[in-house]
Amino acid sequence: MRPNSTRPVFLNLLQIRFPxxxxxxxxxxxxxxxxxxxxxxxxxxxxxxxxNQQSYTTAIKIIQNxxxxxxxxxxxxxxxxxxxxxxxxxxxxxxxxxSKRSARVSAYVVIVIGILIPVLVFMGRLL
Amino acid sequence: xxxxxxxxxxxxxxRISALYLAFFLLYFLISLLSLDRFNYSExxxxxxxxxxxxxxxxxxxxxxxxxWIGMKDVIMDYIHTLFLRALxxxxxxxxxxxxxxxxxxxxxGIIL
Numbered sequence: 001m002r003p004n005s006t007r008p009v010f011l012n013l014l015q016i017r018f019p020x021x022x023x024x025x026x027x028x029x030x031x032x033x034x035x036x037x038x039x040x041x042x043x044x045x046x047x048x049x050x051x052n053q054q055s056y057t058t059a060i061k062i063i064q065n066x067x068x069x070x071x072x073x074x075x076x077x078x079x080x081x082x083x084x085x086x087x088x089x090x091x092x093x094x095x096x097x098x099s100k101r102s103a104r105v106s107a108y109v110v111i112v113i114g115i116l117i118p119v120l121v122f123m124g125r126l127l
Numbered sequence: 128x129x130x131x132x133x134x135x136x137x138x139x140x141x142r143i144s145a146l147y148l149a150f151f152l153l154y155f156l157i158s159l160l161s162l163d164r165f166n167y168s169e170x171x172x173x174x175x176x177x178x179x180x181x182x183x184x185x186x187x188x189x190x191x192x193x194x195w196i197g198m199k200d201v202i203m204d205y206i207h208t209l210f211l212r213a214l215x216x217x218x219x220x221x222x223x224x225x226x227x228x229x230x231x232x233x234x235x236g237i238i239l
């Protein structure tokens with residue numbers, strides 16, 4: 001093939017359409033990396049919560065801080081999405097959800113579950 | 128193992144650890160949510176129950192294995208400079224080992 005210098009190049013990431021399968025996949029990765037990067041903070045909280053009664057109370061106070069709370073809700077999104085997308089990959093390994101239509105629908109379901117769980121937990125705690 | 132099957136063992140371990148973590152997480156949530164009340168003594172009692180200590184320790188191991196395989200895949204996809212790749216892999220690997228030791232110490236602290 002001859003190089004064609006007039007060939008249009010379009011790499012605007014904000015305008016390229018991601019099919020839902022690609023979106024669920026990149027979010028699965030993003031969520032995984034976010035969870036790993038959060039490990040030190042989570043282990044620190046776990047240690048505080050188990051050390052003694054006083055540090056347990058400190059841990060509760062930390063997670064009640066609005067900013068920390070928001071961060072933990074985003075981690076809840078991360079683990080919900082990672083969990084749902086992971087189950088989807090297990091099913092794909094078993095040749096389930098491999099038709100174009102079911103692949104798209106299941107990817108949408110995964111994305112919605114990931115968002116729905118933190119939203120439901122948040123609303124549940126308000127009640 | 129032959130060179131052609133080099134990526135097979137990480138692939139298998141990624142799935143074994145994923146399955147373990149998925150089932151453990153569900154058990155963890157159901158078990159804690161079914162407690163009548165949740166406070167410091169209930170929480171430490173739950174963790175120091177022998178079955179929970181053992182399954183929790185395995186979960187920590189699986190978590191670090193799962194994190195390592197996933198991070199390795201991501202790093203190798205995005206970092207192509209050999210020196211930089213080796214450096215980042217080493218830093219992430221060491222950090223995950225530190226996390227594992229830290230988790231083990233917390234668990235030992237509550238059992239003893």
